Amino acid sequence: MTCTSRWPVWDSVVARQLVTAIAERHAGPVLMCLQAIQGHFGYVPEGATPIVADVCNVSRADVHGVLTFYADLRTSPPPPVPVRLCAAEACQAVGARALKGQWQATCELDAELAALTGVDEPIFCLGNCALGPAAVVDGELMGRVTVERLRAAVLARAEQDSEQSV
Amino acid sequence: MSVWFVPKDAAAKSVGADQIAERLIAQGEVVIRTGSRGLLWLEPLVEWSDDRYGDRVGWCNVTAEQCLDVLPTSSDGNFLGAVDDLDYLARQQRWIFERVGIIDPLDGDDFLYRGGLAGLKRALAMTPNDVVEAIVASGLRGRGGAGFPAGIKWRTVAAQEPVAHAGSGAGAAKHKYICVNADEGDSGTFADRMLMEGDPFCLIEGMVIAAWAVGADLGIVYLRSEYPDAIATLEQALEQARERGWLGANILGSGFGFDIEIRIGAGSYVCGEETAMLESIEGRRGMVRVKPPLPAIKGLFGTPTVINNVLTMASVPSIMARGPEAYAALGHGRSCGTQVFQLAGNIARGGIVETAFGVTARALVHDFGGGTRSGRPVRAVQTGGPLGPYLAADELDVPMAYEALAEAGGMLGHGGLVVFDDTVDMLEQARFAMEFCAEESCGKCTPCRIGAVRGVEVLERIAAGDDAMQQQVLLRDLCEVMEMGSLCAMGGLTPKPVLSALNTFSEDFDRAGSKLIVRSGG
Known part of the structure; x- marks a missing residue:
């Protein structure tokens, strides 16, 4: 498996351009700026906070506060194929807890799978509550999930990525 | 010319709708991507008609194999016949969802052909004040959960003068805002998502009517990041609406100007609380604000702001088109009109049921929903999302309406019902x-x-059986503190599922406690 990241490496000049474009057009831009940085680089690196603070004319503490409040915002690079299992009630009612346990056990036995998907970060509700258990694999919503389908989806996505990076 | 209709709703895609569309297109067929009819257990539900506007027949749970070099036929085992005649659909009263699953959500002509903009045209021919009073007369109440009369909220905002953003310099532009709460975080709810994916112009039309009524110039939809399909569809719809003059400086040639921007959430449930949502739109941590001041007087960036849920706003066009009296005539007591119920969790026939308030929970769970998916007995139904109580299987005869349900210990919330079978551990649900x-x-x-x-x-x-009886007393005390002392519904309503589990399903708690007795006795 080639672990070529699809995300560009951190570049403070690009980051400043992204952030400036948003701050010029929108009121209350801090969260949008952090989302834009994550959308571009895959996460919000340490160097982003002073840039956002400077451009938006707020303190670094304010930016840090926003960065640490929202579950979506991450301060480390994402795994190649992030997997998130819905942990909310409607999926609990159709076996989400058991699925989570099975998935963790599968990943423990399969180092490649574990490296691809990283640590399972639960998500609360994907809006697919009639077709649970639901999960999202690298941004793609899945319904009636089983460990087998999840595994197949992860491997298919990883293959797509490595084809694209060749 | 014959046409296939394949949903591109996220739920339908999650079970393979895209692959079916690809295979039909590969065979040279004409495919129109629609929203979902809301019969989610049948997805992917593929429909066909000999004319784009003709009657449709359908096939349920279609697989990609069924469309590999062949086409579904009426002799296939999964053939449904006329989709409109399916009992689940025929028994509904669709106002908000009248076009969802039928039209191509991004085809403005399709929207117009099916009655789109009739409400807006009627509203623009009326004075703003008359529009506000029409919404008051319709009895429309907030679908986000609190059930506040939408017309009263609009009346309050209409009475305010526009205000410049807080902290802006002298001479800054003055605004009023229409904010739509599309942060549909409750588990068991997906109607906002399906509406935005299936008929985004309906939401836009409702927002323009609201803006006209209260004199707002800017609109924001706060849409959760968990809904990427809804974000993409709404973005494209906004662009088209601007091109067609349904948004912008001179809407439908009326001289009235209004535009809409999407703000995307970042994975925080509490941002569905209206003041936390305002903080989040302003780019800050989603911390709840103390009320008063009400957002209607001092809301987004300190300006007068209408905040309504997606379903509230999407109710407005059909109320204006069909008349507020017709809407007010539907329903149960002070719960007027239709509600989009969402059947979820362990349910055989999960999906959307839009019908007048007053239908019983039993009718929804058993008649529409067909009981559990697992086939085991229903044990508990959570109404109103993660902050709503659990009803027992014998408590389901209650009419689904704001007051009636509250009196019975339930909560309407955003209209979701999450069904659990008899394997559920209610102590674990309370802990969750x-x-x-x-x-x-x-x-x-x-x-x-x-x-x-x-x-x-x-x-x-x-759960560990550690002084369980004393802990139950402590739990009740804690719940009282949270209920009485919290700033918003997050802490204030969390005791509801906890206490309903403890009161209604006490055997699950006592069983845990009995472990202690066994242990100390042994």
């Missing part, structure tokens, strides 16, 4: 309710921030 609150609390008020953490600990002690 506290855990969820601990995870999602904004942290501003102590009862919620600390109480939820202590709640998890108490429930874990009960």
Whole structure:
């Protein structure tokens, strides 16, 4: 498996351009700026906070506060194929807890799978509550999930990525 | 010319609708991507008609194999016949969802052909004040959960003068805002998502009517990041609406100007609370604000702001088109009109049921929903999302309406019902309710921030059989503190699922407690 990241490496000049474009057009831009940085680089690196603070004319503490409040915002690079299992009630009612346990056990036995998907970060509700258990694999919503389908989806996505990076 | 209709709703895609569309197109067929009809257990539900506007027949749970070099036929085992005649659909009263699943959501002509903009045209021919009074007369109430009369909220905002953004310099532009809450975080709810994916112009039309009524110039839809399909569809719809003059400086040649922007959430449940949502739109941590001042007077960036849920706003066009009297005539007591119920969890026939208020929970769970998917007996139904109580299987004869349900100990919330079979451990559900609150609390008020953490600990002690009876007393006390002392519904309502589990399903708690007796006795 080639672990070529699809995300560009951190570049403070690009980051400043992204952030400036948003701050010029929108009121209350801090969260949008952090989302834009994550959308571009895959996460919000340490160097982003002073840039956002400077451009938006707020303190670094304010930016840090926003960065640490929202579950979506991450301060480390994402795994190649992030997997998130819905942990909310409607999926609990159709076996989400058991699925989570099975998935963790599968990943423990399969180092490649574990490296691809990283640590399972639960998500609360994907809006697919009639077709649970639901999960999202690298941004793609899945319904009636089983460990087998999840595994197949992860491997298919990883293959797509490595084809694209060749 | 014959046409296939394949949903591109996220739920349909999650079980393979895209692959079916690809295979039909590969065979040279004409495919129109629609929203979902809301019969989600039948997805992917593929329809066909000999004319784009003709009657449709359908096939349920279509597989990609069924469309590999062949086409579905009426002799296939999954052939449904005329889709409109399916009992589940025929028994509904669709106002908000009248076009969802039928039209191509991004085809403005399709929208117009099916009655789109009739409400807006009627509203623009009326004075703003008359539009506000029409919404008051319709009895429309907020679908986000609180059930506040939408018309009264609009009347308050209409009475305010536009205000410049707080902290802006002298001479800054003055605004009023229409904010739509599309942060549909409750588990078991997906109607906002399906509406935005299936008929985004309906939401836009409702927002323009609201803006005209209260004199707002800017609109914001706060849409959760968990809904990427809804974000993409709404973005494209906004662009088209601007091109067609349904948004912008001179809407439908009326001289009235209004535009809409999407703000995307970042994975925080509490941002569905209206003041936390305002903070988040302003780019800050989603910390709940103290009320008053009400957002209608001092809302987004300090300006007068209408905040309505997606379904509230999407009700407005059909109310204006069909008349507020017709809407007010539907329903149950002070719950007027239709509600989009969402059947979810362990249910055989999950999906959307839009019908007048007053239908019983039993009719929804059993007649529409067909009981559990597992085939086991229903044990509990959670109404109103993670902050709503659990009803027992014998408590389902209650009419689904704001007051009637509340009197019976339930909660309407956003109209979701999550069904559990008899394998559910209600002590674990109670523990999860506290855990969820601990995870999602904004942290501003102590009862919620600390109480939820202590709640998890108490429930874990009960589960471990550690002085369980005393812990139950403690749990009730804690719930009272959270209920009475929290700033918003997050901490204030978390006790509802916890206490309903404890009161209605006490055997699950006592069983845990009895472990202690066994242990000390042994």
